Amino acid sequence: MRFGIWALVHGSRGTFHDPEEPFDASWDRNRRLVLEAESLGFDSTLIAQHTANPYDDDWDELEAWTASAALAALTQRIEIITAVKPPLYHPVILAKMAQQIEHVSGGRFGINLVNAWNRAEYEKAGIDFAEHDERYAYGQEWIAVVDALLRGERVFHRGRHFQIDGFQIRPSDSFRARPSIYVGGESQPAQELVARHGDVWFINGQSLENVARLIANARSLPRRGEPLGFGLSAFVIARPTAAEAEDAFNRLVALSAQDAEIRARQRANTDPAVVMKHSQVPQNRPTIGTNGGTAAGLVGSYDQVAERMRAFHAAGIELFMLQFQPFEAEMRRFAAELMPRLR
Known part of the structure; x- marks a missing residue:
């Protein structure tokens, strides 16, 4: 079982009107956040990629790939996972950038x-x-092009979108076969893509039943090489008692009512075909956080949250990519209370 954190590339992960967490998507905050996460024992950080803030383009947004290169140089142990949207980068350029960060990080x-x-x-x-x-x-x-290049192959490719004529990346990866490939998305095309080329499939926060079903389906798809790994996005609200956790949850729900206009703008900009937007919200209960957030059910006492995480782990989840609010304080709470219970 591994634990990761979502970097705060566009500010708070829950509500944007929390007096305990003023808006801050700066490089300085994210640098301090990831360094502290590493010191607390977290295993990974996920840096989402947006060229503009997806909630309000007047707000700040951290640039993912330059920030990741810097974090790779500053950290010693934590894994740096950086999101990429393929249309924004030619595969040769992206593969070269990824290989460089792999070397800077020492294989992380x-x-x-x-x-x-x-x-x-x-x-x-x-x-x-x-x-x-x-x-x-x-x-x-x-x-397919990026994968082959990262493995050090000389790539000859004639496809619908790319024509590569004998390109090879040097230096090759001296730490392993290539950097890890994580894949997000829950549609059938996404599952087929991760089965062919991914190492780990990131699943958005949702019920244990749904997650188990998705894992079973992914494991049934044709695949070569090592078995597919699974990660889960989740927003954690853990307290000494379930009642205290519910109070903390309700506080964030009440604050999020002030985000109505922001969320409406986000919905208007969202492709309605994205499966995540249909699967992550349970009935009769609001959610807090992105990518499913509290829909994974990690709201409760320390023992309850630990037990739910064990159940997800038994279903196949190996990496939990976590969100909190206020982020730093709740990240410390998780490290102090949940990590000992789970490790």
Whole structure:
């Protein structure tokens, strides 16, 4: 069982109107956050990629790939996982960048391949935003090229989108076969992509039953090489008692009511074909956090949350990518109370 944190690339992960966590998506905050997470024993950090803040483009947004290179140089142990949207980078350029960060980190780097959901981010920049399945078809070809390049192969490729004529990356990876490849998305094209090229599939926060079903389906798909690993995104609210946790949850729910206009704008910019937007919200209960957030059910007493995490682990989840609010204080609480129970 491994524990990771979502970097605060566009500020708070729960509500944007929390007096205990003023908006701050700066490099300085994220640097301090990841360094502290490493010192507390967290294993990974996930740095989402957006070229503009997906909630309000007047707000700050951390640039993922330059920040990851810097974090790779500053840290000693924690894994750096950086999201990438394939249409934003030619596969040769991205593979070269990824290989460099792998060397800077000493073999601690991972790519998180994601299918974009924020239409406005593309269209305002004049970048084509293809339909859902076409984006995955593009991603399949893109990651096939990146995968081969990261393995040090001399790549000859003739495809619909790319023509590569004997390109090879040097230096090759001296730490392992290649950096790790994580894949997000829950549609059938996403599952087929991760089965072919991914090492770990990131699943959005949702019920144990749904997660077990998704894992079983992914394991049934044709695959070569090592067995597929699984990660889960989740927002944690843990307290000494379940009643205290519920009070903390209700505080964030009440504050999030002030985010209504922001969330409406986000929904308007979201591709309705994205499966995540249909699967992550349980009935009759609000959620806090992104990528499913509290829909994973990690709200309760320390012992209750630990038991639920053990159940997800038994179903196949190896890496928990966690969110908190206020982030730093609750991250410390998790390290002090949950890590000893789970390790």
